[in-house]
Amino acid sequence: MPTTSATVKIIDIVVSDLGAAIEFYRRLGLEFERDQYMPDDHAGCDLPNGLHLMLDTDEARSKITANWTPPTSSRAFLTFEYDTPAAVDATYAELVAAGVTGLQEPYDAPWGMRYATVADPSGNGVDLYATLA
Template identity: 65%
Template sequence: MTPTMNAIDLVVSDLDASITFYRRLGLEFEIDAHTSEHAQCDLPGGMHLMLDTENLRGKTIAGWSPASGGPRAFFAFECADPAAVDATYAELTEAGHQGLQEPFDAFWGMRYATVADPDGNGIDLYATLPAR
């Protein structure tokens, strides 16, 4: 049997801050009944996004430590239209999240912007630009 990828697991430094951030993007997490250091939410198409604290991940992999440097993961969220990209970027940055790339009209035909989640992962916001 070929394994099926059905979940993405992010290691986070502050579970509550991460849940609050992703809630602003429409994701609703459920804390695991067995440990308060793990939460997950269902995504479209049967995928799941899981959040594990650094403490929990350190208990599951001997010698594990958090990565450092720039974002190593990026997640893309489609917005309803170009104005929604600007509005979502403004909402997140006004809430104190770091803007990595202000909204711009990309050469590939999309309005695009990037913010950092509480652990520095890149969150791309995009929408198709109207035909010119």
């Protein structure tokens, strides 16, 4: 057990195309601001409760982490909660109609949620869900 404590403040998603990622996440209600010092490689978005979501390009990440290479598949999923199952269905349909890759069509999961999954433009998994009535 660590002797000091830390607080999670930032989630960083690595993307191959910053503009495409910003547009994709805008469709899900997030507004990113490009960094004034690295406008082509880094953007951030403040979330509730002091959490900050960042987008970094592959190139930016390789400057931060020595010997870093992009993964071949997603290992983390950003998850968005919706008020109703119908909103999950509608959002999934809108995203797929806009050319987003659907990974799992909406379905009623056995744990009591309407669930669907899409991929952001870099292949990162994004879940959409709502609690079933």
